Amino acid sequence: MGRTKLYDPQVALSAIKEQFWANGFEGTSLHDLEVATKLPKQTLYREFGDKHQMYLKALGDYERTEIREAAKILSAESDARGAFQALFDAIINEVEGNNDRRGCFLCNASADRTSIDQEIGLQVVAMLDRWRKTFQTALGPAPQSKELSDVLLAGYIGFRILARAGLSAPQLRAIAGQLLNIIPTRSR
Amino acid sequence: MGRTKLYDPQVALSAIKEQFWANGFEGTSLHDLEVATKLPKQTLYREFGDKHQMYLKALGDYERTEIREAAKILSAESDARGAFQALFDAIINEVEGNNDRRGCFLCNASADRTSIDQEIGLQVVAMLDRWRKTFQTALGPAPQSKELSDVLLAGYIGFRILARAGLSAPQLRAIAGQLLNIIPTRSR
DNA sequence: TAAATTTGTTACCGTTGGGTAACGAATGAG
């Protein structure tokens, strides 16, 4: 029924995500999205709905890709501190190698739309809690793993915000090192 | 020379700050600023320059007022952990009492404009470092006060982002409590 | 092959965006 799409919706959504990630909601225009996806906005509206829904779906895609990727890094290491070390290293390497200053889309969204758009706020809070649970899992059966994951989540968000703000890689490395000290050794 | 102003530039700047604080750079229109300041934009341009400069001056005013206020809270307590406890309590009380979800303007700005506008980025980084130094001062002559202030800054930013995202007061209280545990007792 | 459906394209809509020009009213300095 009907003609087949000449574009890949998943590729388009990924491009949309990149734009919102780098420039925020208000900082991204439909024209920007047209250029990024190489699709006319008519197609974007038909495929994804309005800008608000595009943002929500971009957040969903972020969780599906980047956050899963981070979870994989976390679970690859055998001890908790090493796991988080690997996570921070990966982020700092992105900053150093590609001068990637986008930060974390979820963290940016928390500062951006949540206090204005209620629906986005709810989704962000839900994603943040799943993110925290990912941390908790990586901490293993340590006592107080819930409390530890709380403080690590706060530290992680701050770390990524500071990376976006433009702190140098050595500065970030120092902060990451201090954050790791929060994690008790031999906790897994 | 010339006629005297019928408005108070300081009051106007404070209103501008409130707007950028709540809604970000792109989320704030000149019309919003006209309404908030009760001044026509012609006057705003003459007084403060373009939108970019208004934002920079709003950030400056934030440091002059809110951050000084926080520094006062920090210095009022005799021990380091009590000082930060007082700071977090003040923030949580604002959330509970007035449902203040604006978060920290400096933290929001870090996620908002820094990776796009270089000049703002530089100012934000400078302000963040002064903010960290404020933390370091509050920590007193503890060993590793520099490193401790780094991790506390990251935790503080994450905490305020989470508050803006909409976490409940009890959740915030739990996180704040965990952050305080980072600070060694009797460190001052 | 016929019909229904969904595509890609073009054009358009009204609103709002940031920013500026022009000008009379007011008030300071000399």
Add this chain to the structure above:
DNA sequence: CTCATTCGTTACCCAACGGTAACAAATTTA
């Protein structure tokens, strides 16, 4: 009192904004 200066107000500018309508080309199902 005079005059240069700075005020407040009105009007305007054009580009960009998010969003929609209309339609022909294409393609799958029946």
